Amino acid sequence: MRANPERILKLVLQINGWIMATAVFAVFLSHDQMATIHQWLGLGKFPDAKIVDYLARSLSGFYAILGVLYIALARDIHAYASIITLAAWASICFGIGSIIINLQLDFPLWWTWGEGPFVAGYGVVILWLQKKTNHCVAQSDEANEEIEDGSQS
Numbered sequence: 001m002r003a004n005p006e007r008i009l010k011l012v013l014q015i016n017g018w019i020m021a022t023a024v025f026a027v028f029l030s031h032d033q034m035a036t037i038h039q040w041l042g043l044g045k046f047p048d049a050k051i052v053d054y055l056a057r058s059l060s061g062f063y064a065i066l067g068v069l070y071i072a073l074a075r076d077i078h079a080y081a082s083i084i085t086l087a088a089w090a091s092i093c094f095g096i097g098s099i100i101i102n103l104q105l106d107f108p109l110w111w112t113w114g115e116g117p118f119v120a121g122y123g124v125v126i127l128w129l130q131k132k133t134n135h136c137v138a139q140s141d142e143a144n145e146e147i148e149d150g151s152q153s
Helices: 003-019 031-040 051-075 080-104 107-153
Strands: none
Touching: 003 031, 003 051, 003 080, 031 051, 080 107
């Protein structure tokens, strides 16, 4: 039994989308809750500034919105193929950028190498699955043309 790249692509988009959508809960965390998580992660004292709370909540909201977008894109991977490709390339660039930023900010290595390569790798997997899906669609189209040509003879 061969794996169906179209179903796998939809599943990967949906799983990532649902995981990202859970970031909506962080939008509603109090400053103290964010500080506790920040320290638990070993990132030191959480800055006591409104801009930090704003940025943390805004980024969480942005991740949640992107998650919902991925879920929506998974509904029709052919109609939204160009948007999925753009999102995959954006993930690759963001992943690489995250590595650079995290290294510059001296983030813990577990964070740096857990975030950036995963995000970039996700983008690569999406592009690979899209290529496989397009290849399968092309083969299917060729088979349909052969059937049509055979029935016209």
